[in-house]
Amino acid sequence: KAGVTQTPRYLIKTRGQQVTLSCSPISGHRSVSWYQQTPGQGLQFLFEYFSETQRNKGNFPGRFSGRQFSNSRSEMNVSTLELGDSALYLCASSLAGTGKGSPLHFGNGTRLTVT
């Protein structure tokens, strides 16, 4: 079974630009979550989508947005990029809702560098 696939692996953008990251979950998984990983703040939850609806949201500004398609694939978008947005962005999928302790399965991430 294929794992979680994130594209692209690396991105370099300039301040003020916008960027779109893509995530394909494990087949059958309907929940997709996004996390930002930085050396200073660690792993922080951005948002979760389930059946094309945002189900949970973290404490990030509105510049960060996402969506989920009917095939469960998800995209996240960051507009008006700032230097502080440089991070590893991780996507995770799960069978959330099927029982306590349903684990998340993570992709290898997209490394975003803002210059």
Added chain:
Amino acid sequence: GDSVTQMEGPVTLSEEAFLTINCTYTATGYPSLFWYVQYPGEGLQLLLKATKADDKGSNKGFEATYRKETTSFHLEKGSVQVSDSAVYFCALQLSSNTGKLIFGQGTTLQVKP
């Protein structure tokens, strides 16, 4: 608020040494607890989990017991290998119906031959 605290690293051990990485949590209700591992250049991999008090999660020689009385979920391994060198994250999940995990800061483990 809900949070996870891990011991600060890096932790440096010799091969075959005993490993303990401390993890304590603060949460309302009865969370599920997880340990994830991250190798360089990769995403997170689930190492083990526990969903209720006194549960013991285990995998690949690693173990952790969900201790509600001390709000802890310490990771242990009896004999580490060089290949165990990685960053280890403790995390809690407040509800089964969510993809939101709250992570600790991570502990870097370096095992020397």
